[in-house]
Amino acid sequence: MVKVNIGIIGVGLVGSELISQLTAHIANNSSPKFSIVALKNSSKQLLSNSTYTSLNLSNWKTTLQTQGLASNLLTFVDYLSNSPTPTIIIDNTSSSEIASQYPLFIKKGLHIVTPNKKAFSEDIEYYKEILKEAEKNKRYLLHESTVGAGLPVINTLNDLIGTDDKIIKIEGIFSGTLSYIFNEFSSLNDDTKKKFSEIVKEPDPRDDLNGLDVARKVVILGRIAGLDLSLNTLPIENIIPEPLRNLTSSSEFLSRLSEFDPHFDNLNQTAKNNNKVLRYVGVIDLAHGEQSVKLVSLPSTHPFSSLKGSDNIIAFTTQRFPNPLIIQGAGAGAAVTAFDL
Numbered sequence: 420m421v422k423v424n425i426g427i428i429g430v431g432l433v434g435s436e437l438i439s440q441l442t443a444h445i446a447n448n449s450s451p452k453f454s455i456v457a458l459k460n461s462s463k464q465l466l467s468n469s470t471y472t473s474l475n476l477s478n479w480k481t482t483l484q485t486q487g488l489a490s491n492l493l494t495f496v497d498y499l500s501n502s503p504t505p506t507i508i509i510d511n512t513s514s515s516e517i518a519s520q521y522p523l524f525i526k527k528g529l530h531i532v533t534p535n536k537k538a539f540s541e542d543i544e545y546y547k548e549i550l551k552e553a554e555k556n557k558r559y560l561l562h563e564s565t566v567g568a569g570l571p572v573i574n575t576l577n578d579l580i581g582t583d584d585k586i587i588k589i590e591g592i593f594s595g596t597l598s599y600i601f602n603e604f605s606s607l608n609d610d611t612k613k614k615f616s617e618i619v620k621e622p623d624p625r626d627d628l629n630g631l632d633v634a635r636k637v638v639i640l641g642r643i644a645g646l647d648l649s650l651n652t653l654p655i656e657n658i659i660p661e662p663l664r665n666l667t668s669s670s671e672f673l674s675r676l677s678e679f680d681p682h683f684d685n686l687n688q689t690a691k692n693n694n695k696v697l698r699y700v701g702v703i704d705l706a707h708g709e710q711s712v713k714l715v716s717l718p719s720t721h722p723f724s725s726l727k728g729s730d731n732i733i734a735f736t737t738q739r740f741p742n743p744l745i746i747q748g749a750g751a752g753a754a755v756t757a758f759d760l
């Protein structure tokens with residue numbers, strides 16, 4: 420069996436978890452399928468030797484810090500590209516700079532796997548170019564965990580399209596963070612009465628609250644479904660109160676959010692009065708050519724209303740599935756993202 424070599428860029432929450440999962444797989448298998456031969460973050464990198472033996476990862480954080488060389492993407496990529504066996508580069512960053520180098524990675528013979536949404540949701544011409552390069556060079560460019568973390572969202576959509584089903588609508592709760600916030604804040608049978616600002620305790624939830632994270636996921640799915648969607652033209656509801664939008668400090672943002680609790684209480688109460696709950700939803704309506712990313716009120720009987728924790732839910736309405744095919748489960752968090760890389 421040919422062993423696959425892996426180079427990991429980005430060793431934060433998801434990257435660290437990926438290293439744990441892969442090292443456990445390697446330790447538990449007499450003939451493991453993978454070797455991790457290179458690691459890097461934004462300042463340091465570790466490369467294995469010229470025979471591509473697996474790095475010793477027992478104490479990799481300290482090793483990277485103390486023995487790592489200065490980070491250099493070209494050296495990193497060249498090292499991987501000289502590997503005699505198939506090699507995957509896993510981009511666990513949210514960096515546009517790294518995402519802009521995918522054509523280089525592919526030309527150097529590397530396969531790409533990534534949860535980084537940038538390459539798939541920004542410039543459409545660039546997106547088309549990387550798909551073309553991957554196809555031309557017969558390299559994998561896999562990004563299932565860009566939408567719904569490890570939930571099989573992109574694979575399902577590709578499967579439906581690849582078998583000639585007609586996609587009518589894709590709608591969902593695509594942000595684990597916003598799912599958690601509104602599941603806690605807006606429910607018809609809650610007695611907790613927590614304030615919006617008390618629930619929003621993420622280190623920096625602003626890319627979720629401003630709608631951009633959900634918008635990226637909507638663009639990614641829309642493009643796979645054949646639409647030329649762009650973040651610039653998609654209507655995106657930013658639910659960050661206007662006076663807090665330009666704050667640079669995350670802690671100031673979190674501490675001032677309570678000033679706007681009455682605003683969110685009003686929205687919640689209006690929904691409740693109509694037997695509804697608040698949910699932040701992304702919609703790609705292919706039948707009507709409409710897309711939206713916004714806060715909506717949904718009746719208590721709607722499948723999105725009974726979501727728990729930080730689960731995502733994605734409903735595909737298609738010719739074959741007029742009653743939507745629904746995928747639901749944890750859609751954020753390192754463990755449920757890393758396993759699908």
Ligand SMILES: NC(=O)C1=CN([C@@H]2O[C@H](COP(=O)(O)OP(=O)(O)OC[C@H]3O[C@@H](n4cnc5c(N)ncnc54)[C@H](OP(=O)(O)O)[C@@H]3O)[C@@H](O)[C@H]2O)C=CC1
Pocket residue numbers: 428429430431432433434459460461462511512513514516517534535536564565568750751752753756
């Ligand atoms: N966390 C989650 O639940 C989910 C995350 N994702 C996606 O996974 C990706 C990783 O997320 P997460 O692990 O939470 O992020 P973190 O911020 O925890 O980690 C990011 C890592 O990327 C490194 N990095 C950033 N820029 C560069 C660069 N230019 N060159 C090399 N390394 C770089 C950072 O290094 P340094 O520390 O040195 O800056 C760090 O190691 C993101 O794209 C995110 O959107 C997707 C689904 C769910």
Ligand SMILES: N[C@@H](CC=O)C(=O)O
Pocket residue numbers: 565593594595596597627632750751752
């Ligand atoms: N911020 C995202 C995680 C990455 O996609 C979420 O909360 O779902």
Ligand code: NA
Pocket residue numbers: 563564565566567568569570571572573
């Ligand atoms: Na997914």
